[in-house]
Amino acid sequence: MCAIFGFVAPKNQELLEKMAQSLRHRGPDDRGFWQSDECSLGLDRLAILDIKGGMQPCVKDTIVSVMNGEIYNFQALRIELESLGYAFSSNHSDAEVIPFAYKEWGLDFVDHLEGMFAIALWDSVLQNLILVSDPVGKKPCYYTLEKGDVYFASEIKALLHVKPNPSICEKALYAFLAKKTVASPYSIYEDILQVPPATMMIFHQGVLVNERRYWTPCFDGSLVFSSEDEYVKLITESLERSVKMRAQMDVEFGAFLSGGLDSSLVATLTAQHTSKQLETFTLVYEDSIEGKDDDERFAQIVAERIGAKRHIYRLGHEEVWSSLSKVLRAFDEPFSATISPYFLCSLVAQHVKVALCGDGADELFGSYFTHRNSAKLDEIKNYQLSNGLWRKKLNVFSDEELSMLFGKYISTPELFFGGAHAITQLHQTLEGEFCDQLPNQVLKYADRLSMAHSVEIRSPFLDRSFIELVGHIPSSLKIKEQEVKYILKKVALQFLPKELVFRPKEGFVLPIWRWMDSVWKDRIKETLKxxxxxxxxxxQQAYVDSLVREWENGASHHAKIWSLVVLTIWNKERKYGYIRNA
Structure with a gap:
């Protein structure tokens, strides 16, 4: 795991070093630069694999590359490339396969990679800069064009050294207020963009000359077996393979253990791939919270079953409030969704560099309200309202409310729906959210809030082969008779106690609404005032004031008010130049 950055522009050592320093938290172990008259590439390294020999940039004749992330199938690729005559200089660096893979397969090299990555590759013969994101969008890459030059970086803050006073993107601002986050390809700034998931971009002479999506998830439910046991067997084998691949590293690693189904299953499988006692990490709250108090008990049950060492982070409302500015610095954008990993990862960083987690299981197998509602709609014949339209009605601010908030007419797009493969409402929702909510919200907080503490998070459920398998499983086995993640729970029963498998989902969500109604109420009002x-x-301040009054009188405006509070705090950080002074 690393930070990558660079530009196709005249040499500028000072700029390169400023960009590097802005991203030091992502890679505190080492730093590498490569420069030519036309292109400069840099990397801040978090050393996880081939500690001594895995430094980047990787230079192979006329090809130079930097990568943030991990290539899990690098060993098989290395054997194949060596058989084709390529000579490797490192002992077992995964990054070194990239320039050789490009030499051998050209732009199709990305189809041979299994992993999470953001890659920048410079072809000095063609004078092309190639930026590539992984299939799901786990690893970020932002870019900007300035006076015929191209600049890129793992986080926005590094690009603010190029564009110190960027304009706010209104479309992105509206998207944040509607959906708690800014979605790719946009950023909160007008001229800074993000490479979308599963996308390759080619820049030549300062111009984006080619952009293509090289992979799309397929939720078609086309895999038909005669018994549920056959699905269970296939899912189990694929998930075990995914965990095993993600347990390859040269440093100590651990696992998140919330006490819920997904993390408990991943932790149990991960424990099989370490010769030492597995380190596990659990977040609990100082005050008693209904539905969350059982987390610690179930986490203890799992830890004892697998012989794991337990680390517990006890979080209170005062720490959350006082940390909001630092949390938002990690995003470089307003973000009003889940932020609890920030606190847990501060504990993880004290013990290991890498932790495996259960991210992605909900989006693949169905768990959220939108998934449950979709399953119910599948029971209604001739349902006419489009999938994206009814989901849009769940936005934090509707178009009408946004129009009142800004005092002008605003219309946001219907929610993304891939739609090319899905037939059922449930699969339409899963496919749409997999391409939108997962990368733009879930994976954004997983990456930014872990890397703020120099921690790498790995997600076995988001293995490309596993995703493709689960997409082909019928939606009727994902939510069956109102039981969410039905087929995954049958898998989990092989490894976990029934009491845990069928406990209600609690998730990684802080009790923000509860704190807003009690200990934070005066602070919320003062912040918005x-x-x-x-x-x-x-x-429009008058509209904000009306929302606050209605909230005080019992209206359920928590999500709206919280988003406005977040925007206020982030805007203060933005204006006072926290990034450029870092």
């Missing part, structure tokens, strides 16, 4: 978002973004 002193806010400058009305001046800076054209937000």
């Amino acid at each position: 002193m806010s400058d978002i009305n001046v800076d973004f054209g937000i």
Whole structure:
């Protein structure tokens, strides 16, 4: 895991070093630069594999590359490439396969990679800069064009050394207020963009000359077996393979263990691939919270079954409030969804560099309200309302409310729906959210909040082969008779106690709403009273005041008000130049 950055522009050592320093938290172990008259590439390294010999950039004749992430099938690729005559210089670096793979397969090299990655590759013969994101969008890469030059980096903050005073992107601002996050290809800034998931971009002479999506998930439910046991067997084998691949590293590693189904299953399988006692990490709360108090008990049950060592982080409302500015610095954008991994990863960093987690299981097998509602709609014949349209009705701010908030007409797009493969409502929702909510919200907080503490998170459920398998499993086996993640629970019963498998899902969500109604109420009101978002973004203060009054009188405006609080705090950080002064 690393930070990558660079530019196709005249040499500028000072800029390269500033970009590197901005991203040091992503790679504190080492730093590498490569420069020519036309191109400069850099990397801050978090050393996980081939500690001594795995440094980047990787230079192979006319090809130079840097990568943030991991290539899990690098050993098989290395054997294949060596048989084709390529000579490797490292002992077992996964990054070294990239320039050789490009030499051998050209732009199709990405189809041979299994892993999570953001890659920048410079072809000095063609004078092309190639940026590539992994299939799901786990690893970020932002870019900007400036006076005929191209600049890129793992996080926005590094690009603010190139564009110190960027304009706010109104479309991105509306998207945040509607959906708690800014979705790729946009960023909160007008001229800074993000490479979308599963995308390859080619820049030549400062111009984006080619952009293609090389992979798309397929939720078609086409895999038909005669018994559920056959599905269970296939899922188990694929998941065990995925965990095994993600347990390859040269450093100590651990696993998140919330006490829920997904993390408990991953931790149990991970424990089989370490010769030492597995380190596990659990987040609990200082005050008693209904539905969350059992997390510690179930996590203990799993830890004892697998012989794991337990680490517990006890989080309180005061720490969360006082940390909001630091959390938002990690995103470089307003973000009002889950932030609890920030605190847990501060504990992880004290013990290991890498932790495996259960991210992706909900989006593949069905768990959220939208998934449950979709399964119910599948029981209704001739249902007419489009999938993307009814899901849009669940936005934090509707188009009508956004129009009142800004005092002008605003219309946001219907929610993304891939739609090319899915037939049932449930699969339409899963496919749409897999391409939108997963990378733009879940994987964003997983990456930014872990890397803020120099921790790498690996997600076995998001293995490309596993995703393709689960996409082909019928939706009727994902939510069956109102039982969410039905077929995954049958898999889990092979490894976990029934009591845990069928406990209600609690998730990684902080009790924000509860704190807003009690210990944070005065702070919330004061923050919005002193806010400058009305001046800076054209937000109507009278409408904000009305939302606060209605909330105090019992209206369920928590998500709206929280998003406005987040925007206020982030805007203060933005204006006072926290990034450029880092």
